[in-house]
Amino acid sequence: MNLFDSNNWDAKLQPVIDLYRGKKHPLAYENLYQLLVMVLLSAQDSDANINKIAPPLFEKYPNLTQLASATLESLYPFVSKIRNFNTKSGWLIEIAQILKKDDNIPTTLPELTALKGIGRKSANVIMREMKVPAEGIIADLHVIRVAPRIGVIQESKDGNKVEKQLMEVLPKNIWGEIGMALSFLGRETCRPTNPKCNNCPIQNDCQYPLKTI
Known part of the structure; x- marks a missing residue:
């Protein structure tokens, strides 16, 4: 009871x-694109570790358009210290190729959870940080x-x-x-x-x- x-x-x-x-969430993001990437990468890893590897990653791939042109081999050096980095790299590239540009990143629960590697927890974090009405x-x-x-x-x-x-x-x-x-x-x-x-x-x-x- x-x-x-x-x-x-x-x-x-x-x-x-x-x-x-x-x-603000402990992930040190600066925009929705960075938040999406960092939330996905943080699964089964620490926010501190993601914050540490993020700056060079975003310098190389500052938006979804640039990330869509990445290959697994080109992405690995930036994320190799993250748990399950190989699987997560594939998810990131697929998301980037589907959405194509930052303006297309959704902020609703059904649309976010339809993306590879984004579960309900991650979607709820993104929605909260973007100050959209909560669905969970x-x-x-x-x-x-x-x-x-x-x-x-x-x-x-x-x-x-x-x-x-x-x-x-x-x-x-x-x-x-x-x-x-x-x-x-x-x-x-x-x-x-x-x-x-x-x-x-x-x-x-x-x-x-x-x-x-």
Whole structure:
């Protein structure tokens, strides 16, 4: 049973949303093209690693038009330090050849998830950063860990299942911010070990302390 009454979700989680509202994603992108590329590359990798390899990659391929002319061999030197770089390289080239130019990059969930390598989590991140109306909730590794810990949903390792549970219990008016807010909370405060509970804006409503008594 959830700790919070479903009618009070927005009120209980509002302090987290207020704390992180509009805060830019840790990926150091400068435009939609860069965000698309970096989100795809970051799957099963760290934002810090993607930020490190991105500058020379974007210097060589500053837009989709240029990227569409790349080959796997020409792309590999820029992404070889990323997990699954060979598969991701193929996805990037295919996306670039399909979309052809940056202006054609979509910002809706169905269109984004139709692209190779872009799942719901990635699409939700792109939409949130581009400030378009949310069609889902970001469920990254931090959200997958934090949401059940604080008592919002049942535990699951499946990001899609976590997102579905969150969408069922959270009002749609907070979808656009709550995922990234919980992600930042997990990165900064609700750490996997030794969480900083005394610094948490929802410490009085969190279920986690009950499990540690």
